[in-house]
Amino acid sequence: MAMLEIKDLEVCYGVIRAIKGISFEVNQGEVIALIGANGAGKTTILHTITGLIPAKSGSIMFEEKDLLKTPPHKIVGMGMAHVPEGRRVFQNLSVLENLKLGAYTRKDKAEISESLKMVYERFPRLEERKNQVAGTLSGGEQQMLAMGRALMSKPRIILMDEPSMGLSPLLVSEIFDIIRVISESGTTVLLVEQNAKKALSIADRAYVLETGNIKLSGKASDLINDESVRKAYLGE
C-alpha cells in the first residue's frame, strides 16, 4: 500500500469547488511533484492533507491512518511535515526558537539537539543567524528556516509548497539541491511547484493539476517530454 493515498478528494470554499474529486498516491521514498498553474488547487490539496482546511468528501490515508479523522495538530507527530506556501516562519521569534518549535511534539532532548545539528549542517546560514529574529531574514533564508523547521520534526514525509517562490535563480538551484539531499536521506517528498521544469527534474513521478482535476500523471521523465506539458507548463 502507498505511504500516502488520496482518494476522491473534494474540497470546497463555500460554494466554490476548488478540488473536484481527485485521487493520487505517494509511495515510500518517492519524490512526487504536483504541478499546475496558479489557482489550480495545489495549496488547497496540501492544506487539506495536513488539516488546515476540512475536506468535503473523500479520504486521505497516511500509513493506513485516515488523516481526515485525525485532529490536525496530531498529524506532524505521525511523521508528516508541511513547509507551507509563503514560508510562514514565526517572524517575531528567533531562528533557533523557530527551529525548536519544529520539534514541538518531540520529547527526547538528546535526539532534538541531534536534529538541530543536522539542520545546521544542511543550512549553515541558519546557524550563523540562530539568534536573529526570523522576520529580518531574507526570502531565501526564510525558506531555509521553514524547511529546517519542518525537518526538526524528523518527518518520514515532507510536503513542500512552492519552495522556490520569489527566489533568485541561484537560490532556486540551492533549494532544489537541498530537496534532493532530503530525499536521498530517505524522506519521502511531495513537492508542489509552479516551476514545473525544476520540479520535474528532481521528481520520480508527477501529477498535473488543472482547476481542481488531475489532468495528467506519469513518470516525471515522460512528462518533461510530453508535448502538452511542454506547451502549457514549460513555456515552450
Place this chain on the structure above:
Amino acid sequence: MSFLSYLVSGISLGSIYALIALGYTMVYGIAKMLNFAHGDVIMVGAYAIYTICITWGLPPLVGVLGSIVICAVLGVVIEKVAYKPLRKASSLAVLITAIGVSYLLQNAALLIFKSDTKSFTSVVNIPSLDLFDNQLHIQGETIATIVVSVIIMIALNLFINKTKPGRAMLAVSEDKGAAQLMGINVNSTISLTFLIGSALAAVAGALLCSSYPALSPTTGAMPGIKAFTAAVFGGIGSIPGAMIGGVLLGVIENLSKGYISTQFSDAIVFGVLIIILLFKPTGLLGKKINEKV
C-alpha cells in the same frame, strides 16, 4: 513627601491596571479580539471572595484561591461558549458578543447580590509602613499589591519565554495555521490564554477591592476600561507594553488627582492616551503588524 506618596499609590493602582491589562493584551494577541467582558471577571472574582470570606467566614487565602479558580473556569467557559463559535465571524460580531457577555455578568451579579454596594474587607493583613519620620505612610495593601504584581509579572515572563506552552502561545498569536503545523493544539492554547488572563483578573480584583473596598455589580467596569486603555497605551498585544502601560496609567491618574483635580483625573488619563496614540498609533511598545505575503 506628598509627591512620593502619590507616586507610590499610583504605582500600586497602576500595578492593578497592569494585571488586568495583561488579560486584555494576551487575549487580543492570541484571539485578535477585544474581550470587553474582561473587566467584569474582576467583579465576579471580588464577589467570590466576598461570599467565601464574609458570607461563609473562611480565611482570606481560601477566598483568593477560590476566586482564582472560579475566574479561571469562567474565562475558559466564556471563550468556549461565546467566542469560539465566532472565530471566523467579523470582528464587529465578536465585539458585540463581548459587550453582551459583559452585561450578562453584570446582570447576573445584580440578580444574585442585588444592587447595593457591599463593603469588602481587605484580604491583606500586613502592617502599613511609615517612612521618613512618619511623613510617608504606605498602606499594607499598597505594599502587597506592588509585591504581588511584580512576582506575577516575572513569573508570567518566565512562563511565556521559557516553557513549551508559553512558546506555543507566542506561536499561536503569530500564525495559528503554522502553529498547528508544528503540532500545537490551537484550541487548548487559546483556552489556556483565557484561563491565565482571567486568573490574573481574579488577583487584580482581590487587590483592587482590598484597597478600594466598595463592591457592586459595576465594580469591574471602570478599572476594565482603564486597563484596556493601559493595554492600548502600551501597545495592544505586547505583554511588556501592558505592564508599562498599566503602571504609567496608574501614576498619571494619581498624580493628576493629587495635583490637578480629582474630578478631571479620568479626563486627563484618556487625554494622555489620545495624545500618545496621535504620535504613536501602535502604542508605546506596539509592533507594526507584518503584512503577510
